[in-house]
Amino acid sequence: MTGDLLAQQRHLYEVLTACRFYVALHLDGSRDDVDGYFMESRGFKYSQDVITHTEVFPKKWGKATRGQVIRTKLPGNNNVDNFSLRRGLMASTTLWDWIATVNDGGWASKFKNGFLTIYRQDGSEGARFAFDGAWPVSYSITDNLASGTDLAVEELEIACEGFERVL
Incomplete structure (x- = not known):
């Protein structure tokens, strides 16, 4: 058995941890391929x-x-439930611009596609879930205190038409 084949077989049985992932959103007018890296994802749920x-x-x-x-x-x-993404508050207004466009009546043209990618311990992709027809439902930031030292966190809830495992 070759070394590459053996490595592939080991990857099939590796447990993927929840602490190594990011969500990539591809939005109109973006300068980068990825519009956001998120530290938490909740609610990806499919049911029938x-x-x-x-x-x-x-x-x-x-x-x-x-x-x-x-x-x-x-x-x-x-049925596909709404899901939430959390990250440290960024200076970028890309997500807020998406929300504003949807709020101004441009929702039909602002359905977006994206991915939730979970990584192996060696940093390579272990699983990828594609979602489609997504649009922002709600946005919030954490409470802030002038005397606090906690990271300001923004949370975005997204509705989508479907998701599937593609890797």
């Missing part, structure tokens, strides 16, 4: 509704001579 179909058949059921109930579960609509 369950439809229960119930039918009554003329088969024997228990002590009854007919009336057997058969339930079948079928997949329903897909």
Whole structure:
């Protein structure tokens, strides 16, 4: 077995830690390929509704001579929850400009695509999740004290139409 193949196999079984990731947003008018690096991501959740179909058949059921109930579960609509991104407050206004454009009625043209990338211990990509049709839902910054030493943090909640694992 070659060294490259052995390294690839080891990567398949490596546990990816939650502390090595960033979220890349690609927004109109950006000067850089990545509009934000975030220290926390919450709420990436996919779910699917369950439809229960119930039918009554003329088969024997228990002590009854007919009336057997058969339930079948079928997949329903897909759901993708909103997710939140947190980072230290930056001087850049790129995220705020995106919010302002959506607020001014330009939301249909401001749906964006992006990625959540989780890295291996050696710094290479371990997993990548692509999201599409995203737009900002809310924005907040932490409370600030003149006597405090904590980092000012901004949080952005984003709605998206879908996400999938691409790596």
